[in-house]
Amino acid sequence: MGNEPLKGHLDLLVLACLENEPLHGYAIIDSLKQRSSGFFDLPEGTVYPVLHRLEKAKLLTSRWSQQSSRRRRVYRLTRAGKAALAEQTLQWSQFSLAVAGVVGATS
Amino acid sequence: MGNEPLKGHLDLLVLACLENEPLHGYAIIDSLKQRSSGFFDLPEGTVYPVLHRLEKAKLLTSRWSQQSSRRRRVYRLTRAGKAALAEQTLQWSQFSLAVAGVVGATS
DNA sequence: CGCAATTACCTAGCATTACTAGGTATGGGA
DNA sequence: TCCCATACCTAGTAATGCTAGGTAATTGCG
Structure with missing residues (x-):
């Protein structure tokens, strides 16, 4: 609880989520939770900055989705x-x- | 290289080294290196502060060794x-x- | 014996990074 | 209609591994 075991591994986890399909931030949080059977239940304040960092590092690209009625930024490897x-x-x-x-x- | 994968796991690693025998700081560094086949080759500036932190948290006790001619602080679980x-x-x-x-x- | 390398310890400050805690806005269901 | 879930964002905080410096003593080698 208190310690931060995923320090340094979060990038890998997020990248792994996007391996097979582009996803938007909220869906990535969901994906992490499901794939880990609930173990990774990360707050948005953790994931969004990671996405921005990875995009800045040119490991991801993003664009606003037109598919959904909702405002979604979809990330792709x-x-x-x-x-x-x-x-x-x-x-x-x-x-x-x-x-x-x-x-x-x-x- | 750049990222810090052992963030949050170092305590476990150090504690594990001391499970069966008390060791001094330098020996712990050596033990980590050997047990991991060279993977964990940690600088002293990483390990010593951890030992101090763990002692402060009362997970370790220490005393100066009299066994050796050298000045050694031996840690015990x-x-x-x-x-x-x-x-x-x-x-x-x-x-x-x-x-x-x-x-x-x-x- | 002289001297360098190794052993052995320490710490201040830095950089990274996950998280907290706030905020905005919209769509759908009760 | 009104609230909850969806969906995004960010400034600041706390933790912590590491860099880079320092001090000594012992050992081994030429």
């Missing part, structure tokens, strides 16, 4: 974003393995 | 530290699973 997703996924698996190595060293 | 280790280990596994759920949702 750029080529660089896909590359970043691949790399961060790899880094995650390495990191995860390393933690397991340290924590599970009890035997 | 308190009862609360063991409890925290157990809890954070659990939280890590949940977190790890949640990330896998999001990232691996591609199918």
Whole structure:
């Protein structure tokens, strides 16, 4: 509760949500919640700044949706974003393995 | 490289190192490196403040070693530290699973 | 023996970043 | 109609890993 375990992993999570389909911010929050079985229930104030940061870094592009009656900014992975997703996924698996190595060293 | 993936997980890693034996700071750095096959090669400026923080939180106690010719501050898990280790280990596994759920949702 | 590298500790300040807490606006259902 | 959910935004805060500096003592090598 108190600690912030997802520091440094949020970018990966958001990128992963957009891998197969463009989504708008609110839908990303929903997607994270569903894919993680409720574990990631992130406030908007967490996700929106991430989207802006990732767009600024040219990993995402966005445009206002015309499909919906509602005002929605839809985000899509750029080529660089896909590359970043691949790399961060790899880094995650390495990191995860390393933690397991340290924590599970009890035997 | 640029991002900080271990934010929020460092406490767990340090606590895990001390689960079976008391260690001094420098040895903890070494232990982390070895247990993770070189992945965690942390600067002292990262680890020492963590030790101080954990001691302040009463998860560790420390004393100057008399065993060695060198000046060493040896840290040991308190009862609360063991409890925290157990809890954070659990939280890590949940977190790890949640990330896998999001990232691996591609199918 | 002299000297450099390693061991071993410490801390002030920086940068990043998730989150809080506020705000705006619109559409749909009761 | 009126409220709730949807949907967006941002300024400021707190936490924390890291940089970059510092101090000493011990060990090993030439």
